[in-house]
Amino acid sequence: MKKLVWILVLFLSALLGGADSAPVDWGSVFDILPNPRAFQEVTTIWESYGDYIQRVEVRDGDVAFLVDKTWIYYRDGRLLSERNLHNSHRYDSLFTEYDRTGPVEKLPRGRRLPRSRDLLYAMLGRTESQVREHCVAFTFLNHEVNVNRIAAHALRQIEREIYAAAGSDPEVRAFIRDLSVIYSFHRKNVKGSRTLSFHAYGLALDLIPKSYNNLHANWTWSRTYKRYWYRIPMEDRWSPPAAVMNAFKRNGFIWGGDWIRFDCVHFEYRPEIAFTRGSSDPPDWMAGTASYFLIK
Ligand SMILES: [Zn+2]
DSSP, X not given: OHHHHHHHXXXXXXXXXXXXXXXXXXXXXXXXXXXXXXXXHHHHHHHHHGGGOOEEEEETTEEEEEETTEEEEOTTTTOEEGGGGGGGGGSBXXXXXXXXXXXXXXXXXXXXXXXXXXXXXXXXXXXXXXXXXXXXXXXXXXXXXXXXXXXXXXXXXXXXXXXXXXXXXXXXXXXXXXXXXXXXXXXXXXXXXXXXXXXXXXXXXXXXESOOTTOBOBHHHHTTTOTTGGGOOGGGBOOOOHHHHHHHHHTTEEEGGGSSSOBTTEEXXXXXXXXTSSTTSOOGGGTTSHHHHHHO
């Protein structure tokens, strides 16, 4: 439904040359962005988080999103508040694919730039109680979860796809049966860092099985007894069945098992990455939209 509204807004604003009442002036947004990829990134943010975005417009040469009285600037995919704009070189784009490699021969050198959390802060707040207000509790694969409203719709779709796959795939049935616990909203840091985990926003799930069958599941456990833990081949690492993985990835989640510092039980909601991955293959929801034709 929202896709239809979006397409309507796009064509109406193009037709009217951007009427004042429209939340997005796509004409001027398109004009200022350097390439179709940037336009795709901007439209993906709008499509993914549009419920929280009141306006999209060009401000001081940047595309900016108005989120609850705070302007968040696109700035090459970094999504920064006005306060952080002058520090933009200290941040990486939200869209940069990282650690999507599986086993590597050597660990990459150097520190990775952080991704700004300004968009999340503007949408959800900074404190645990503010974030909690955006969370909803429901049953997912027979387990109680507490997740952010932003991701709840996607999770219900994922569950439908997993149950559909279970009909013909015994591996999926066994996976559901052998789930021991699912961790969701939980205030904690990323292991070994002071950055809040996506669990702290209700935007991540850990699907913990009753047994890992002696396979590797998390780099922090494996490194205690395996010096070259990052070389462990995929077949020696635990992973959910392919159909489960695909259901998550199709619906805006990325998988922690793809990271060099692998966390195979972990899925987190990053539609901006999941939906812009591989610019040659735009996501289904974009079919018929202006950016789809640009990318094709
Ligand atoms: Zn996790």
